[in-house]
Amino acid sequence: MTLKRLGEFGLISRIRARLKYRSGQTLLGIGDDCAVYKPAQGKRQIVTSDALTEDVHFKKNLIPPARLGYKALAVNVSDIAAMGGTPRLALLTLGIPANCPLPYLNKMLDGFLDACAQFKVELVGGDTVSSPKNLFISVTLIGDVSKDRLFTRKGARPGDGIFVTGSLGNSALGLKLLTGEKTAWKGSKKDIKFLIDAHLSPIPRLKESGALSRSKAKITSMLDLSDGLAGDLAHICQAGGVGARLCEDRLPRSPAFTNICAANKLSSDDLILGGGEDYELLFTSPPKDAKKISGLFRKAGSPVSHIGEITARPGEIVWVRSNGRESILPRSQGYDHFKS
Amino acid sequence: MTLKRLGEFGLISRIRARLKYRSGQTLLGIGDDCAVYKPAQGKRQIVTSDALTEDVHFKKNLIPPARLGYKALAVNVSDIAAMGGTPRLALLTLGIPANCPLPYLNKMLDGFLDACAQFKVELVGGDTVSSPKNLFISVTLIGDVSKDRLFTRKGARPGDGIFVTGSLGNSALGLKLLTGEKTAWKGSKKDIKFLIDAHLSPIPRLKESGALSRSKAKITSMLDLSDGLAGDLAHICQAGGVGARLCEDRLPRSPAFTNICAANKLSSDDLILGGGEDYELLFTSPPKDAKKISGLFRKAGSPVSHIGEITARPGEIVWVRSNGRESILPRSQGYDHFKS
Numbered sequence: 033m034t035l036k037r038l039g040e041f042g043l044i045s046r047i048r049a050r051l052k053y054r055s056g057q058t059l060l061g062i063g064d065d066c067a068v069y070k071p072a073q074g075k076r077q078i079v080t081s082d083a084l085t086e087d088v089h090f091k092k093n094l095i096p097p098a099r100l101g102y103k104a105l106a107v108n109v110s111d112i113a114a115m116g117g118t119p120r121l122a123l124l125t126l127g128i129p130a131n132c133p134l135p136y137l138n139k140m141l142d143g144f145l146d147a148c149a150q151f152k153v154e155l156v157g158g159d160t161v162s163s164p165k166n167l168f169i170s171v172t173l174i175g176d177v178s179k180d181r182l183f184t185r186k187g188a189r190p191g192d193g194i195f196v197t198g199s200l201g202n203s204a205l206g207l208k209l210l211t212g213e214k215t216a217w218k219g220s221k222k223d224i225k226f227l228i229d230a231h232l233s234p235i236p237r238l239k240e241s242g243a244l245s246r247s248k249a250k251i252t253s254m255l256d257l258s259d260g261l262a263g264d265l266a267h268i269c270q271a272g273g274v275g276a277r278l279c280e281d282r283l284p285r286s287p288a289f290t291n292i293c294a295a296n297k298l299s300s301d302d303l304i305l306g307g308g309e310d311y312e313l314l315f316t317s318p319p320k321d322a323k324k325i326s327g328l329f330r331k332a333g334s335p336v337s338h339i340g341e342i343t344a345r346p347g348e349i350v351w352v353r354s355n356g357r358e359s360i361l362p363r364s365q366g367y368d369h370f371k372s
Numbered sequence: 373m374t375l376k377r378l379g380e381f382g383l384i385s386r387i388r389a390r391l392k393y394r395s396g397q398t399l400l401g402i403g404d405d406c407a408v409y410k411p412a413q414g415k416r417q418i419v420t421s422d423a424l425t426e427d428v429h430f431k432k433n434l435i436p437p438a439r440l441g442y443k444a445l446a447v448n449v450s451d452i453a454a455m456g457g458t459p460r461l462a463l464l465t466l467g468i469p470a471n472c473p474l475p476y477l478n479k480m481l482d483g484f485l486d487a488c489a490q491f492k493v494e495l496v497g498g499d500t501v502s503s504p505k506n507l508f509i510s511v512t513l514i515g516d517v518s519k520d521r522l523f524t525r526k527g528a529r530p531g532d533g534i535f536v537t538g539s540l541g542n543s544a545l546g547l548k549l550l551t552g553e554k555t556a557w558k559g560s561k562k563d564i565k566f567l568i569d570a571h572l573s574p575i576p577r578l579k580e581s582g583a584l585s586r587s588k589a590k591i592t593s594m595l596d597l598s599d600g601l602a603g604d605l606a607h608i609c610q611a612g613g614v615g616a617r618l619c620e621d622r623l624p625r626s627p628a629f630t631n632i633c634a635a636n637k638l639s640s641d642d643l644i645l646g647g648g649e650d651y652e653l654l655f656t657s658p659p660k661d662a663k664k665i666s667g668l669f670r671k672a673g674s675p676v677s678h679i680g681e682i683t684a685r686p687g688e689i690v691w692v693r694s695n696g697r698e699s700i701l702p703r704s705q706g707y708d709h710f711k712s
Contacts, residue, residue, distance in 0.1 A: 040709045059416060063611075064524050065454040065595055066418040068517070071411045076399060078406035081463045081512060083499045114405035123421045125465075125510045128710070159423045162709040165505040170465045172421060172512040177408070184404050255405055271403075369380040369502040370468070 035134045040160050047141060052149040055120055058156055067156035069121060075176040080111040086166040088369070094210050097136050099232045100169075101143025107258070108173035109151050110236035110311040114256035115184065116245040117177035119238070121156045122148060125170040127163030140169075151238065181245045183254035183315065186271035190344040192252050192316040194276060195325060197237050197336050199286040200261060201300060204307020205293070206231030218295040223288035230286075234311040241313060243332045249324045254315035262305040262361050264314055265349060275345035278361075281354040284337040305351075305361070316342055375474045380500050387481060392489040395460055398496055407496035409461060415516040420451040426506040428709070434550050437476050439572045440509070441483025447598070448513035449491050450576035450651040454596035455524065456585040457517035459578070461496045462488060465510040467503030480509075491578065521585045523594035523655065526611035530684040532592050532656040534616060535665060537577050537676050539626040540601060541640060544647020545633070546571030558635040563628035570626075574651040581653060583672045589664045594655035602645040602701050604654055605689060615685035618701075621694040624677040645691075645701070656682055 035043070048062050060068035071077055084090055084104050095103070105122065112119040124144065128137065148155050153173065206227035209217055217224065237256070244251055253268050261278075269275055283304055285293075293300040317325055322338060329336035343350070349361040375383070388402050400408035411417055424430055424444050435443070445462065452459040464484065468477065488495050493513065546567035549557055557564065577596070584591055593608050601618075609616055623644055625633075633640040657665055662678060669676035683690070689701040 035710045037711075039711045043710070060524060064526075065451040066420040066457065066515070068455070068522060068524075069417050069419075071417050077409050077411050077417070079409070079461070079463065079497060079512075079514065080406040081465050081498050081510075083465045083467065083501050083510070085467055085501050085503055085508075087504045088502050111405040115408070117406065121419070123419065123512055125421050125423045127423065127425055127467075127508055130710070157419060158421050159510070160709060161423050161425050162428050163425055163506065163508070164427045166503065168425075168467055168503070168508050168510075170421075170423070170499070170508075170510040172419075172463055174419065174514075175406070182408060184400060184408075186404075369500060370375045370383070370470070371377075371379045 033134055035128065035132060035137060036130070038134060043160055047155070050141065050145050051155060052145055053152055053154055055154040057120060058154050061154065061156045067121070069156065072176050074179065076179055076182060077174065078112060078115050078117045078177050079172065079174045080108055081170065081172045082108045082111065083168065083170040085168050095232050097139035098143030101140040102147040102233055104169045104171050105144055105147040105151065105153065106234055106236050107311065108171045109238055110234070110256040112173055112175040113236050113238045113241035114254055114313060115177055116181050116241055116254065117175040119151055119153045119173050119175040121174045122153050123172040124155055124158035126158070126160050127168030128160065129163050129165055129167060132167060178245065183251050185253055185255050185268055188253040188268050188272040188274050188316040188342045190274055190342055192318055192342040193322050193338050194265070194278070194314070194316055194340040194342060195336055196284065196312050196314050196339050197240050197334065198312040199284040199289065199335070200310055200312065201289050201303035201307050202227050202230035202286055203234060203309040204303045205289055219292040223291050226286065226288040227292060231309065234309060236311055237313045240329070240332060240334050243328055244315070247324065247328050249321040249328065250318055252316045252318065254313060257310040257312045257314050258308055260306045260308045261314070262349065266363065268314065268316065269347055269349065273346050275343040275348035275350070276340055277343055277350045277352055278340040279352045282337060282339045284335065373474055375468065375472060375477060376470070378474060383500055387495070390481065390485050391495060392485055393492055393494055395494040397460060398494050401494065401496045407461070409496065412516050414519065416519055416522060417514065418452060418455050418457045418517050419512065419514045420448055421510065421512045422448045422451065423508065423510040425508050435572050437479035438483030441480040442487040442573055444509045444511050445484055445487040445491065445493065446574055446576050447651065448511045449578060450574070450596040452513055452515040453576050453578045453581035454594055454653060455517055456521050456581055456594065457515040459491055459493045459513050459515040461514045462493050463512040464495055464498035466498070466500050467508030468500065469503050469505060469507060472507060518585065523591050525593055525595050525608055528593040528608050528612040528614050528656040528682045530614055530682055532658055532682040533662050533678050534605070534618070534654070534656055534680040534682060535676055536624065536652050536654050536679050537580050537674065538652040539624040539629060539675070540650055540652065541629050541643035541647050542567050542570035542626055543574060543649040544643045545629055559632040563631050566626065566628040567632060571649065574649060576651055577653045580669070580672060580674050583668055587664065587668050589661040589668065590658055592656045592658065594653060597650040597652045597654050598648055600646045600648050601654070602689065606703065608654065608656065609687055609689065613686050615683040615688035615690070616680055617683055617690045617692055618680040619692045622677060622679045624675065
């Protein structure tokens with residue numbers, strides 16, 4: 033069986049048959065001009081779109097199709113988590129080259145639908161079109177959030193602590209390992225696998241976001257790290273009209289990251305400050321809630337680090353090195369699709 | 373100024389600055405990880421996605437960029453209209469080739485934003501990424517609909533009348549005129565312009581859908597014509613487990629369509645039955661409401677035609693020619709992206 037023989041409607045039928053998760057909100061799913069759903073009462077609706085393009089965001093020979101499908105949903109789930117929300121319904125638009133093998137497509141879709149089941153998201157619609165050259169995956173994810181626990185980028189105030197979940201730079205280093213010559217990298221297989229996995233199958237911090245949302249801790253701003261710590265912190269500073277101090281020795285590094293950086297003499301700062309796709313949560317909270325936050329994450333069995341403070345100097349991010357020397361980070365907005 | 377110099381964030385800033393319509397439902401628009409909105413109380417939410425790919429759905433040299441931007445929204449508005457709904461919020465995802473001239477992109481975006489203002493839709497999010505070769509435009513449109521006036525494909529019953537708005541085949545013939553050798557076509561400039569306009573700037577039947585929604589007429593099924601009358605009517609028959617009789621001499625043709633078909637000896641049936649992108653509403657209603665419907669459309673100053681009847685023979689569409697001869701239309705699901 034080929035895509036040409038299966039056809040667009042055959043492909044859509046196959047997707048419908050493979051759905052594993054259905055939401056109680058959905059009144060009409062795939063197959064009509066629109067999907068119909070009933071939003072949860074008393075909540076705010078939230079919506080995000082993120083696209084992955086072949087040879088821009090991924091190379092077919094570097095990411096297995098099931099993981100690509102997973103990642104296409106996971107990066108959107110991360111945006112919902114960044115607002116303190118819960119993902120509910122997805123729309124998947126695929127631009128598919130004529131020569132895309134059907135088994136590849138099936139595995140990619142299975143990865144996407146498995147991720148839908150994992151994050152309790154129902155696929156309710158989208159579009160499948162042909163694409164002249166590159167595979168194009170565009171996902172829209174709709175979710176909801178409590179009225180009084182909506183976390184946005186705007187609101188950080190001087191004196192607030194800056195927190196980050198998990199550890200940083202794993203994905204950027206994983207990408208380096210994937211695309212570089214394998215024989216040239218020193219380090220244990222286990223460490224290398226950990227870092228590559230961080231790049232290929234990022235874990236959106238939905239559990240941690242939910243714990244913050246249910247807590248009484250005041251969260252003054254939050255986003256997910258997709259463009260690198262320096263660029264994303266700049267977004268928070270810009271939105272709030274504030275600055276920040278970032279302490280090098282407080283930045284969380286995984287053992288695998290530390291080992292591979294050391295073994296290969298890589299600058300870990302560049303990977304952490306400029307490396308994208310960590311999908312960790314970056315948030316700010318007043319000093320009085322710092323203990324509440326560490327207690328909360330301890331209870332959730334999830335790491336969190338207090339990496340710096342918000343200052344009153346608009347747009348200025350001061351980088352405090354382990355040796356005590358300070359410098360101002362150059363203004364950066366992170367990865368830019370058209371400048372890079 | 374080039375796209376490379378403007379950059380992704382510059383492009384997003386420009387889009388934000390150009391927004392002409394803002395919805396009272398939106399609490400947070402472009403610029404955060406998600407858009408946030410408050411759905412209208414007591415309504416059902418509806419959502420659709422439709423993508424346009426360069427060299428598949430359009431050729432840059434055949435459609436001016438502003439009309440491409442308009443069309444990307446209009447085809448989605450048509451899907452919302454097909455459910456009896458009102459469009460509210462849009463997300464726009466662009467895959468942009470590095471060599472796409474910034475003036476082209478600006479005109480396309482202006483066309484999209486003008487269409488947003490025209491249809492009272494707020495652009496609240498999306499994604500802008502680079503694309504290795506072809507321009508890719510993916511739109512998600514969120515709207516709402518009254519609980520008791522939701523029109524779907526399913527529900528047509530034997531004896532129901534089949535109705536269609538406007539006239540048929542204009543877009544398919546317009547596309548033929550656009551892509552064929554211009555000198556070879558006979559006919560008046562005015563007729564040719566009318567048909568090409570129907571292809572480049574389809575008018576979604578939002579006004580007519582709204583009139584049906586506010587009326588007391590019973591609508592048993594509805595969709596918008598995007599894949600050709602035969603294929604789309606087959607969708608209604610399949611969803612309802614019914615068949616149909618379609619009468620050739622009742623099919624609405626525009627004067628321009630009739631003139632150009634006659635002058636160039638084209639088979640008008642093929643263009644009407646198989647030609648796509650009419651974006652007219654196709655719906656069914658019990659016989660008792662036929663007068664109500666014609667009165668309604670007369671009042672709205674909008675044409676509607678009663679083109680046939682629903683039958684009890686599942687999946688069978690009988691084609692009744694002007695000369696009285698009958699044949700069964702071959703099963704077709706309309707345009708297929710991977711079979712064509």
